[in-house]
Amino acid sequence: MARKRSSGSTATLLVAGALWVGCGGGEPPSDESAGTDAPPQFETTEVAEGVYQFRWIGHNTLFAVTSEGVIAFDPISVEAAAVYADEIRRVAPDAELAAIVYSHRDADHATGAEVLREAFGTDTPIFAHENADGPLREAGDPDLPPPTSTFAETMTLAGGEIELHYLGRSHSDDMAVAFLPAHDLAFAVDFVSRDRFGYMDLASFHFPDMFGAIEGLLEIPFEQIVFGHGPSGDRATIERQLAYYRNLDSAVRDAVEAGLSEDETAESVLMEDYSHWDRYDDWRELNVRGMHRKLSAAGVGEGDEEGEHDEGREGRGEHDGNGGEHEGEGGHDEGGEGEESGEYVGRSETWDATRRGARLILALDSGRDAFAGTVENTTSETLCAVRVEVHLSTGTELGPTARTDVVPGATTAVELPAGGEVFESWTAHPEVSSCPS
Known part of the structure; x- marks a missing residue:
């Protein structure tokens, strides 16, 4: 069973929670707000031997204790990074912080690297895909420094204990997927999740490139996968994600080719096979509308089905590292804040x-x-x-x-x-x- 440590959800409990070692003895904070219905502020879970998922409110990241020290992915935010550093020290008190890795440049995942560096008193290298470098340097956000080293297609860290893969454009044009071969474990952010609709109108998602990125992910021999948002999954989770986007594309494409307007398509394409998925009621219609816009912009229905959506359209998204979405899990442009305070x-x-x-x-x-x-x-x-x-x-x-x-x-x-x-x-x-x- 995975081991977990959680904290309270209020600002007061955050301080007390950082001192409480769950599953290791001691009692949780007894502040009056402990009875609130708000979810725990943060939680650290061992997902494989020496590999830990750190959750901060609705965002997940990953750190691994390797032969060269701790390799920490996405700091999430300034506030999150301070607690993240405490959790790393608690789990691996004698380990150095060997590297920080950005999954991509969106502020709601990558902000806070300097906090981690300062906490460990080292000028820790930062790794990211090469497409993240220019925009981050231009943004000049001290809380979101540019990488010190980049890669184009693949990179290995800690003597091959961690692999970084670029699978092409997906939610962004700089998405790095991590694979830990010894644990058959992958870490992927924003462009895939477990049984959840794509964020809102899919504004920052690059279709049709998304299909290739998800197919590329399935070529990595992982068995377990941790996501940037929501619960972890397995290979079947990714197969379902790919099937959903293919079915969405097919259904909306049929509607566009039949001459249906965006409103008519939103009313008729119900994706009922996925009605049990998270955010069906919130984002089903928005997913349909977003796909309709992408296909229409690509010329579908006018004899041209091979183009792409103009990613600048609407400027919405859950994690918007490219002037668009969590953009997309929201919209966070380079240099944007993209983080919750954590106080309810x-x-x-x-x-x-x-x-x-x-x-x-x-x-x-x-x-x-x-x-x-x-x-x-x-x-x-x-x-x-x-x-x-x-x-x-x-x-x-x-x-x-x-x-x-x-x-x-x-x-x-x-x-x-x-x-x-x-x-x-x-x-x-x-x-x-x-x-x-």
Whole structure:
């Protein structure tokens, strides 16, 4: 059985939780907020001998104790990285931090490398795919430094204990997949997950390249796979993911070739075989609409079925490292923030916090079943591509809102439908991206 360590979900419990060694003795924090329904702030799970998954709210990363020291993937955020460092020390108190690896450049996964470096007192090398280097250098975000070394197709670390593979464009153009041969274990972020619909309208997903990337993943001989979001899976999980996207493409392609509009396609392509998948009610229609836009932009229905969607369209996504999605699990451009604070407030409480100059004031309007409020630019410079996400204690993510630039001193309205969700607490954050040069 995998060993786990968890913390409380509030800011107070975060401090206490960092001192509590679960499964190793001692009692969990007894703060009054321990009874909240919010999920644990973080959790460390041993997924193979010497290999650990670290979860921070809704994001997962991985670190491995190798013969050359600890190799740590995605720091996630500044706040997460501080706890991540504590967990690495707890698990491997005598090991050096040998390397940091970015799965890709999206801020909600890669931010915080300097925190890890400072925690271990070393100038630890950072590895990433070569396509991540230029955008990160241009962004100049001190919390998200560029890699010190890059690779084009494959790279090995710790004498082959870890392999890095580039499988082509998928959720981004710089996605590195890790494989640990001794454990038959892979780590893949954002472009695959376990039985979950693609994020919203698939804006940053590169189709048809996605098919090749997932097929390439299946050529790696893993048996277990850890994802950047959600529970881990196996080879069958990836086969189901590939089948879903193929079925979505086929169904929407038929609709486009039949002359159906985007609205008509959204109403008719129900993907009912996947109604049990996570986010079916939230993202099924958006997936259909996104695929309709991609195929239409590629000329499907007009005799040209081989083109690609203009990835700049709509500018939405769960992890948007390319000016688009979690972009895509959201939208986080290079230099964007893309991280949750981790602090939850009660259902009826008002959120009022400032991050990177963006003051977000937000509250639930029960009458409208929506979170409503404002984002104010408290700086002397324009905040570019600002948008807002809300994360409920149930694990549901709301948003993000459409991107908007906010000039100095200005305030813009924010509204996110709550979708009738039943929850006890929630957290929110604005994301601010780098302005075009």
